[in-house]
Amino acid sequence: MQTVHDHDSLKNALTAMRADGASLALVPTMGALHAGHMALVEAAKQQADRVAVSIFVNPTQFGPNEDLDAYPRQLAEDSALLKEAGVDLLWAPTAEAMYPDGFETVIRVPDISLGLCGGSRPGHFDGVATVVCKLLNQIGPDIALFGEKDYQQLAIIRRMVRDLDMTPQIVGVSTVRDDDGLALSSRNAYLTPDERQRATTLPNAIREAIAAIEAGCEIAVALQLLIRRLSEADFDPIDYAEIRNADTLAPIMGEKIENGPIAARLLVAARLGKTRLIDNWPLMVP
Ligand SMILES: Nc1ncnc2c1ncn2[C@@H]1O[C@H](COP(=O)(O)OP(=O)(O)OP(=O)(O)O)[C@@H](O)[C@H]1O
Ligand SMILES: CC(C)(CO)[C@@H](O)C(=O)[O-]
Ligand code: BAL
Numbered sequence: 001m002q003t004v005h006d007h008d009s010l011k012n013a014l015t016a017m018r019a020d021g022a023s024l025a026l027v028p029t030m031g032a033l034h035a036g037h038m039a040l041v042e043a044a045k046q047q048a049d050r051v052a053v054s055i056f057v058n059p060t061q062f063g064p065n066e067d068l069d070a071y072p073r074q075l076a077e078d079s080a081l082l083k084e085a086g087v088d089l090l091w092a093p094t095a096e097a098m099y100p101d102g103f104e105t106v107i108r109v110p111d112i113s114l115g116l117c118g119g120s121r122p123g124h125f126d127g128v129a130t131v132v133c134k135l136l137n138q139i140g141p142d143i144a145l146f147g148e149k150d151y152q153q154l155a156i157i158r159r160m161v162r163d164l165d166m167t168p169q170i171v172g173v174s175t176v177r178d179d180d181g182l183a184l185s186s187r188n189a190y191l192t193p194d195e196r197q198r199a200t201t202l203p204n205a206i207r208e209a210i211a212a213i214e215a216g217c218e219i220a221v222a223l224q225l226l227i228r229r230l231s232e233a234d235f236d237p238i239d240y241a242e243i244r245n246a247d248t249l250a251p252i253m254g255e256k257i258e259n260g261p262i263a264a265r266l267l268v269a270a271r272l273g274k275t276r277l278i279d280n281w282p283l284m285v286p
Helices: 007-018 035-047 075-084 116-120 124-139 148-163 186-190 193-198 201-214 219-232
Strands: 002-004 024-029 050-055 089-091 143-147 169-173 235-245 262-272 275-285
Touching: 002 007, 007 024, 007 089, 007 124, 024 035, 024 124, 035 050, 035 143, 035 169, 050 075, 050 124, 089 124, 116 124, 116 148, 116 235, 116 262, 124 143, 124 148, 143 148, 148 169, 148 262, 148 275, 186 275, 201 219, 201 235, 201 262, 201 275, 219 235, 219 262, 235 275
Parallel strands: 002 089, 024 050, 024 143, 050 089, 143 169
Antiparallel strands: 235 262, 262 275
16 A cells, blocks of 8 residues: 655555556545444455545635544554555645645535534535645545435535536445444544433433334424433434435425325434534435
8 A cells, every 4th residue: 555645645546556457446534443444445455446545634624623633643553454455555745735835715505504514514515625626736646435324415426527527436335333323433432431321321322213203103293202302312413313304404394295105314413521512314204
């Protein structure tokens, strides 16, 4: 595996990797790799001849009071994992390489960024869309893979790529979970042992709400029960618990469904201690 930190080395590495006409997949990450990231790498290997992974803790997607400084950074361990997994290229740009002096362009995908994580993390998705656009331009992959755990992010990237006529195919990968159902996330490392146990309330409450809705319970009632269960497990604040159209992310809330059942997603974000957890699950709204 070749590891590069600057644009000239990246260009040379890509030219060599592409010389035989090989197809290329990109897996963008912020590092602190876990089995969720490695599932993206495995899916990438199935779908392309060569795999590139980027690791960049992107400052522009963190709000002023968020965890940019605390975010885990472990390039040596990450690099060993990627090498072991058969990754061909690790792109780990410096902040200066990504954002040179005078950098000012912003990519905004305004409607899909409204609400959900975009509501509780103002500006977050401008930072994500801009850096993903740059990563896709820098690497020029045939496909790029993203986790469904960050469902709104995936929808925003799909829309950006479509709107800007970008060529990579965007592939979504199912959420990888621990045995007890908690979605893997680099931020789970912030949880105390006690919080880690209580964190399972999040996927459990989501699945219960979905079972209730699919059995005919009113959406508003099921969401109230979900919020109550999270509060009882000391999640505070609960940033959102919403049901959205699975494709467009348009809200679905108590209106009469004319052409039901429709494919939807129940999405939740809530804080447990100092850790903000997100999760989402598919459902059919009858
Ligand atoms: N449990 C998971 N299953 C599948 N994909 C995942 C999972 N966790 C993260 N990913 C995906 O990996 C990519 C890189 O994510 P990132 O580096 O932010 O990791 P993370 O664990 O989501 O970290 P964070 O704690 O910041 O949310 C994203 O496309 C993300 O959706
Ligand atoms: C897509 C991404 C790598 C952009 O910084 C980040 O938001 C992430 O890790 O999900
Ligand atoms: N996994 C999404 C990146 C973030 O929360 O900033």
